[in-house]
Amino acid sequence: MTAATPADPRxxxxxxxxxxxxxxxxxxxxxxxxxVLVPTLAVVAVVITVFAVVVTSLLGSQLRGDLQxxxxxxxxxAAVLQERGVTGQDLADELSGxxxxxxxxxxxxxxVGRGGPAGPADPPRPGSDGGPGGPPQLPQPAVEPSVTIxxxxxxxxxxxTLPGGTATLTATEDSVDSTLASLRTIQIVVxxxxxxxxxxxLRQVVSASLRPLERMTAVARRIQAGARNRRLRxxxxxxxxxxxxxxxxxxxDELESAETAxxxxxxxxxxxxxxxxxxxxxxxxxxxxxxxxxxxxxxxxMSRADQEARLVAIVRQGRQAARLVDDLLTMARLDAExxxxxxxxxxxxxxxxxVAVVARAMIDDIALRRPEVRWGATxxxxxxxxxxxxxxxxxxxxxxxxxxxxxxxxxxxxxxxxVRPDLLALRVVDDGPxxxxxxxxxxFDRFLxxxxxxxxxxxxxxxxxxxxxxxxxxxxxxxRGRDDDRxxxxxxxxxxxxxxYVAEATEVAGPRPQATAVLRSAPTIPTAGQLVGRPSDG
Numbered sequence: 001m002t003a004a005t006p007a008d009p010r011x012x013x014x015x016x017x018x019x020x021x022x023x024x025x026x027x028x029x030x031x032x033x034x035x036v037l038v039p040t041l042a043v044v045a046v047v048i049t050v051f052a053v054v055v056t057s058l059l060g061s062q063l064r065g066d067l068q069x070x071x072x073x074x075x076x077x078a079a080v081l082q083e084r085g086v087t088g089q090d091l092a093d094e095l096s097g098x099x100x101x102x103x104x105x106x107x108x109x110x111x112v113g114r115g116g117p118a119g120p121a122d123p124p125r126p127g128s129d130g131g132p133g134g135p136p137q138l139p140q141p142a143v144e145p146s147v148t149i150x151x152x153x154x155x156x157x158x159x160x161t162l163p164g165g166t167a168t169l170t171a172t173e174d175s176v177d178s179t180l181a182s183l184r185t186i187q188i189v190v191x192x193x194x195x196x197x198x199x200x201x202l203r204q205v206v207s208a209s210l211r212p213l214e215r216m217t218a219v220a221r222r223i224q225a226g227a228r229n230r231r232l233r234x235x236x237x238x239x240x241x242x243x244x245x246x247x248x249x250x251x252x253d254e255l256e257s258a259e260t261a262x263x264x265x266x267x268x269x270x271x272x273x274x275x276x277x278x279x280x281x282x283x284x285x286x287x288x289x290x291x292x293x294x295x296x297x298x299x300x301x302m303s304r305a306d307q308e309a310r311l312v313a314i315v316r317q318g319r320q321a322a323r324l325v326d327d328l329l330t331m332a333r334l335d336a337e338x339x340x341x342x343x344x345x346x347x348x349x350x351x352x353x354x355v356a357v358v359a360r361a362m363i364d365d366i367a368l369r370r371p372e373v374r375w376g377a378t379x380x381x382x383x384x385x386x387x388x389x390x391x392x393x394x395x396x397x398x399x400x401x402x403x404x405x406x407x408x409x410x411x412x413x414x415x416x417x418x419v420r421p422d423l424l425a426l427r428v429v430d431d432g433p434x435x436x437x438x439x440x441x442x443x444f445d446r447f448l449x450x451x452x453x454x455x456x457x458x459x460x461x462x463x464x465x466x467x468x469x470x471x472x473x474x475x476x477x478x479x480r481g482r483d484d485d486r487x488x489x490x491x492x493x494x495x496x497x498x499x500x501y502v503a504e505a506t507e508v509a510g511p512r513p514q515a516t517a518v519l520r521s522a523p524t525i526p527t528a529g530q531l532v533g534r535p536s537d538g
Contacts, residue, residue: 032213036206037199044198045191052187056180063176064156068149071158071169074100075147077138078160078167087164099171106165212241216248228256272446276328283324286317327461331446334468352498353389355417355424356381362396363415370404372411379417385424386498387473395469395477398462399428399491406432406489419497423475426493429482435489440479470495 074095081091088104089111095102096113104111148159154177158169219230231252234245290313297306356379363375385392403413411431418425435443444467447460467477475495482488 032210033203033206037202040202041195041199045195048187048191048194052184052191055187056183059183060176060180063179064151064173067156067171067173067176068158070098071100071149071156071171072147073138073140074102074169075145075158075160075167076140078102078162078169079141079145080139082162082164083141091164091167095167095169099175101170103168103170104165105168212245216245219248223252228259276324276447280321280324283317283321287314287321290314290317324461327465330465331461331468334465334472351386351388352384353387353392355379355383355385355392355426355495358389358392358396359415359417359426362393362400366397366400366404372409373404373407374410374412375415376412377415379415379426380419383417383419383424384498385473385495387469387495391469391473392495395466395493396428398466399493402462403428403430403432403489403491406430408432422497424495424497426495428491428493429488431486431488434481434487435479437481443479444477466493 078091078095081087081094086094088106088109092102092104092111092113094113095104102113104113145160145162150157150159151173154173156171156173158171160167160169216232219232222230231249232245233249234242236242237246290310294307294310359377359379363377367373367375387395400413400415407413407430413431414427414429416427416429444463446464463477470477470493473495475493477491477493480490480492482490
């Protein structure tokens with residue numbers, strides 16, 4: 001049994017993200033000044049400490065080496081004094097002084113020098129001055145005597161064997177220790193002052209370096225206050241701060257675009273709901289009025305014909321409301337599918353329809369209701385497209401109904417189609433007033449009726465639904481002017497083909513006597529590449 005994972009206590013931790021890659025789990029927001037100052041000062045302190053240790057060690061070694069040289073020098077001078085016949089107490093007294101204690105042992109007698117630490121300085125060597133600031137060098141014998149140096153308990157001892165005895169020279173290391181102690185004090189004081197000055201300088205440098213971030217914060221605050229057009233616009237977008245500023249600007253552009261799109265969608269939704277409510281109100285009001293009249297009427301005085309007329313009105317208005325609801329559901333379904341990539345048209349039998357058969361049936365049906373309109377149809381005998389038959393009937397029904405509604409008495413509605421590789425192009429041309437070039441795109445907006453001639457009893461959703469169904473099938477629907485420059489409109493439908501087709505062009509017309517077929521050549525239909533590649537008018 002798996003143990004339950006404890007919930008994340010952070011605010012918003014349970015909200016799913018688009019991609020949980022760990023980047024959005026939060027960043028540490030400690031002070032950037034502290035992040036820069038503390039490590040930098042720590043590095044400077046370490047460098048100063050290492051430098052002080054190295055300098056102290058080198059200086060201590062140098063001072064002790066100098067002290068050893070002094071003792072060796074005194075030992076050599078002791079040999080010179082022996083060669084000159086100086087021995088015994090005189091030898092010990094001569095060598096003592098300048099911080100060096102001398103004991104001379106000869107023939108079992110120990111002679112201790114009386115110079116002491118405050119004794120006279122080292123006597124000068126004839127012809128030598130020892131260099132500036134230092135004691136002169138003592139005279140040395142031709143052959144250096146053997147000297148043994150030993151250190152311990154703060155003392156340095158040099159032992160030299162002479163012909164007349166053994167001399168022991170002792171010097172204290174207090175002066176070395178005192179010098180090193182003074183040096184350490186100076187180093188500590190100088191190091192602390194250097195750290196303080198470094199901290200002050202770094203504070204100013206970091207403050208100057210953080211000004212772009214402070215500007216970013218100020219811009220963000222202004223944008224939050226309503227200045228949506230503010231941007232950073234970095235002068236060097238390839239630096240660290242430049243990349244951050246550029247990413248900040250890109251994020252703001254995306255947010256502004258998303259906000260604009262959301263506002264546009266919200267406004268469109270409000271208009272859509274208002275128009276839908278208005279169009280639904282009319283048939284529902286008719287249903288309520290007719291039902292109320294039936295309810296309030298006296299059965300003994302209302303004739304059978306009046307009752308049937310009101311019932312027919314209820315049924316007619318109810319069907320109009322049902323058609324509008326069906327159109328709204330279709331538009332909602334098309335809107336939900338519009339965000340996805342259009343699939344490759346399915347050419348299975350269930351997803352195909354014969355344009356010639358559907359067009360003949362649609363013309364035959366509308367001709368019964370529009371006997372004053374003449375109809376013509378030209379195209380291949382068989383042209384199967386990758387669209388469901390119901391969807392094709394709905395597309396053609398909207399185009400043919402609109403064309404019949406705007407055509408004058410004895411006007412002609414010409415339907416023609418042609419096939420090209422993988423595509424079918426179908427045209428519906430009417431003799432109506434036509435559509436202005438500026439309105440040929442707007443005519444596909446929802447609930448839009450441009451003029452009295454095109455403001456019949458429909459809901460204003462027929463053309464948007466027809467275009468949505470065509471685009472979902474991998475095609476398109478556009479509006480353009482007639483090729484012969486006569487009044488009227490031309491709606492061009494492009495759909496992907498499915499299966500084989502017969503290329504012979506035949507003329508098809510409804511068999512009803514009310515529909516007089518106009519047997520004439522079909523207008524020239526552009527190739528599929530021309531039709532798809534040309535942007536829609538308007």
